[in-house]
Amino acid sequence: MENHLLSWIVWIPVIGMVAVTLIPRDQTNAIKWTAAAAAGIQLIFSLILLARFDLTTGDFQMYESAQWIPSLNITYQLGVDGLSLPMVVLTAILFFIGVFVSWKIDKAVKGYFALLLLLDTGIVGVFLSLDFFLFYVFWEVMLLPMYFLIGMWGGPQREYAAIKFFLYTLVGSVLMLIAILALYFTCGHTFDMITIMETASPNLAGVTWWGLDAMKVIWILLFIGFAIKVPVFPFHTWLPLAHVEAPTAISVILAGILLKLGAYGLLRVNYAMLPDAVWWFAGAMAILGLINVVWGALCALAQKDLKKLVAYSSINHMGYAMIGMAAVIAAGAANGSNYAAAQAGLNGAVFQMFNHGTISAMLFILVGVIYDRAHHRDINGFGGLATSMPIYSGIVALAFFAGLGLPSLSGFVSEAMCFLGAFPVFRTIVILATIGILLNAAYFLWAFQRMFLGKLNEKYKDLPEINGRELFTVVPLAVITILFGIYPWPFLKYIGETMNVLIDQIVAIGGIAGVM
């Protein structure tokens, strides 16, 4: 345990899954508590990880390595840095909460929790693996439980949603696989991500395939693969459907973590391995981010289904992160060596990923709460709920305000950092994107008004108030949101050094080659 903390974090859910499968199917309570215990232990371990994390370095820590398939140079490698650490902790938190959110699942309980735990391992594995092959395996491991969780426990259109999700992501994975293999063969037959980070750039310099720059080709392949997960416009349409049809806990995990995988992949793979192409593509990324922001907000404004509104708000929020990521080129000499802006943008983007994880999780849980009670999510079908459910309304108000980026809640800090970072380089884009701030407020407040304010809808005057279990799932997220909103440094100090490494890498390239 001493030296294999990361492995423990990755595999504990699988142990839990095995335990769950050994419990007879009618002992649902035992199954739930076992799942909760597995997720809880994982959470504790991830907190230990947090405590042991060395803040002074941006490199990988707690490195673990073992031979796996030596003939193909495939190894089992795990490591954590400032980029994966918050994601791992977020995953642990959301899965722990997710188990309690799923408490009322009554259909095939055993299968549900087993798949949930398998999904957990898949996701944490992606975040921690440092071997491309392992990365890809975890990536695919995660896909299958998700398919079943949506397809079996989802809403009325679940099969359609599941298959759409599956196909979309599969397309992404295939493209990613091609890129991974391309990197494997060009970087000396290795899947070791750290080695590839060092060798990809020199090895691919000047290589062309069918007249196209190899680096750009790989970059685009990877980008599409990850963009589908983020999701970046125009690869986003799986998201509203999957979110709406998925059971609450799965929506929470989809929005909270799965979307982060895409952004994480962009930073871990695209940015760290092919920094040259970042220079070439940053502008396009910023524009895509802008489209995400505005398009997502407009779509959200038009929604009548609360869950779909929240789903579109995810598209909108991830747009900010994209803009923040694009800001990294501000540090280049060609852009005035504005290192502060690059730091603000990149840290802001990662912070935004985390914040969106907590905020959208909160929103989805809250949607689930009202859906459990009223059995519909039609925004216009409610009204005046603040009278009958004051505590619930208060928490929803907090979540909505967090979603619209209210200062003193964490979403604001990260959005502001993304904007501040990107502004020196992409001035027009950022100014246009600020419209998103307004539209965000519009759709959240409008929805709030239609659901909670005005005359109480007589149908719902006896709706029970949010209960203890539900509060238990929401309040930790709300506390995180408020704490990081007031004082973001405890978060940023974990990621800062790693982001500096990333920026340095990209700047170094920019310094040599100039803007490509």
Next chain:
Amino acid sequence: MTENIFIDYSLLILFLPLVSFLILVFTGKRLPRQGDWVGIGAILTTLALSISMFVSMLIEYEPGFSHEASFSWINLSAFQVDLGFLVDNITIIMLLVVSLISSMTHIFSTKYLEGDIRYSRYYAYLGLFTFSMNGIVLANNLISLYMFWELVGVSSYLLIQHWFEKDSAADAAKKAFLTNRVGDIGFFIGIMLIFSTVGAFTYSDIFAGVADGTIGGTILTFAGIGLFLGAMGKSSQFPLHIWLPDAMEGPTPVSALMHAATMVAAGVYMSVRIFPLFTPDALTVVAYVGGFTALFAASIAITQNDIKKVLAYSTVSQLGYMILAVGTGAYIAGFFHLVTHAMFKACLFYCSGSVIHAMHHALHKKHDHETDPQDMRNMGGFKDKMPVTYATMLIATLAISGVPLFSGFLSKDAVLAGTLSFVIHHPEHFFLAICGFGAALITAFYMFRLIFMTFHGSPTKKELIDDIHESPKAMTYPLILLATLSFFIFYTLPSVNPISDHGWFKDLVVPQDSFVQDSAILSAHEIEEGMHHAHYLAMALSLLVAGLGIGLSWMMYYRKILSADEWAKKTGPMYNLSLNKYYFDENYQKYLIQPVLKLADKVAYIDWDLYDKYFINGFGRVTDWISRITGRLDYEGIDQTLVDGVGRSAGKMGSGLKQIQTGKLQNYLLFVLAGVIVILVFQTI
């Protein structure tokens, strides 16, 4: 008093209301009296602290006093954000204003909102508001300013929708927040412009950057205008003025506190704080926005019948004055007007609250739920029934109309002097003077119209008048206090000259030179000089227009020599425009909000019903189609013809070869033998 104690006091002033907010939000309903004493206790402590700071300021009497304290909020090696406080004389005065009005509101509300269903919630939100407003006042940087800026927006949102069962209240709250957000976009763009050039957020660093030319020219102009856009939203300046009148849906004490005295003044306060970075171009924009708003809002106030709406537009107009003062360079005059205005406008609102309270009770007694208790046409003749309210409201009205001996005279005069001096320097901007004096005229007119319609004449609803009573002491004491503070003497001490604004205020709050390097910018001294020169002319003119306005009003609504109705008919189209607020809401709705909603619907339709359904699913359909074809090819072509063909031919061959399969063991043996021989032969060969 040492500087550290100032910071400690400021921290207490800032966080006490927050503590009260937290206590009330979580435990409010379970506390005795729903916990209003928590809020009141916190705010009175805050007030005491503010007063002690104010007193020590008066004792020290140090014009340039300024103290800053900050801590590191974000400290990435290059990207650093420090948040902190700036305590100087302006801050101290502003803190006192906020704490004072907030305390009055807390006390006033104990009666006004007695028995309300969300009584404790209300006090909690008041705490949140006071916290965030003090945050704005104390901020020494744009980031925390922006954060508190939005937080006051939220508390305003929450308080406007206090009676959210009314759709109009919910609408108004949303409108207020969104309109403010429009301004905040500009604010944030301004912050980004400044940060991307200067790389800092604190006022002092920014000013240093402006001074050494790190930021300048067009960028600085746009940054200034961007920041000012935020101020426009918060201070309800044209064309973002639409939310403030609607915000009157909130409880009246809230209107007094936030939508008259303090929160809306935050825009002005911010403009005052960042004045040194406005370029001449930006200042021109500021001046025109302020001037135009002053006149424009006043012209709407004339025709409104809702007592709170009149006061709301009056507030917009007065805020326009302050902005005008900032724009013309006399920003200290603007700040002065902010302070005096806070007192008398809060007083006016409380008075209107008192009247509405009385109306409400009278109507309630009569079981009349149809009559609007805020409509002045239903009032009249309350003078004798509510003597305290009448007296205090009259004093406040005299103050706002700019009658000598009252505080409004001094501050308004300073603003008009500044405007006049600016116009004298730049005759091409004569329109600003028209705005200033025109607004003064109209203000005097509609304020006295309000007084006459409410308190004088014969009651329109005779059945009500007997049930109209003076409000309880918790409501009248704040009125008396604020009315007292509307006398000039409190602002001019130790000087007692009622027509000169020389005194502690002028001594302690000294204008700062602009840091912008532009020859067109006048120094603080030059502006002072100009104002001094224009002082008497401005005074004469302002007295003239005030008198004119009061006289007209007197003729029309007191003596009724002139018929208001006839005048309304005579000026038909104009009157209608004013009555309908120039149709701004309708036009925004028609040309801005609806199109955006329609666009959203279109986009959602494109996204979901076109893009996803046809394009994305199109891939699926194409794949399906291709797979159908390949499926047919596969089944009929390859499988049936080729593969099965092999099978069939094998079958044919088999049935042919079956003949060999005699089933006789010996035949097989023979073949085995043959095979062995063949192998043998081959091996030998």
Next chain:
Amino acid sequence: MHSLESYLYVSAILFALGLYAVVTRRNGIAVLMGVELILNSANLNFLAFARFGGVNLAGHIFALFVIIMAAAEAAVALAIVINIYKNYQSINVDEISALRQ
């Protein structure tokens, strides 16, 4: 001449004749006889090599085992033949073509 080859020739002829019987005879018992011929030829070989090839008495032992096996085989085979006769009323191998179905 009395040499190894001569025994081998005899053995080969016996083998060929046994094989011929196995391949051509219709009657099951006759086929069995052919098998016995083949076994005899094998034994003859064993012994010939024992005598001339230095295999010595091991060859004898093997021949002995072959005889034992032949006895067992003959017993079982004849039992089978009788069984077949009971089922088919014939022991003609070519008529019993259940293998074809």
Next chain:
Amino acid sequence: MADAAFWLMALLTVASAVVVVHHDKLLYSAIALLFTFFGVAGLYIFLWADFLAAVQVVIYVGGILVLVIFGIMLTNKITTVNISHTSMQRGAGGLLVAFVLGSLGLMITKTPWLVQHAAEPDQTVATIGRLLMMDYLLPFEVASLLLLGALIGAATLSRREE
């Protein structure tokens, strides 16, 4: 002299074998087989395998051949003792067998046999007995089991079904 005896024995063996293979009457074949076995037993004696020659006579002639004749008798009516038992595919079979024979003969002729002339053992029976009880004890036991199995199997197989 010995050569002549040898050739005589060889001739007897081959000739009677030909009769076995060729005669139309089954019983005649069986009788011819008797002579073949005797001929082979004679050849064994030339090969110094007197014990085996005895075994050959006892088992083949006394056991197997009697069994064969019993088989013939049991499967044919006693009246049709000289029942014809025709042959099939004689041509092809003959050809192939001739081919086999030819190649065997060729092989025998062509192979340079390594001949080791050993002295005639004086008592084969004792030696064989010792070998069987010592070196080849296990196969011997297995063979006895096999015989037992064959005995039981044959009895079971030929038992009349109830």
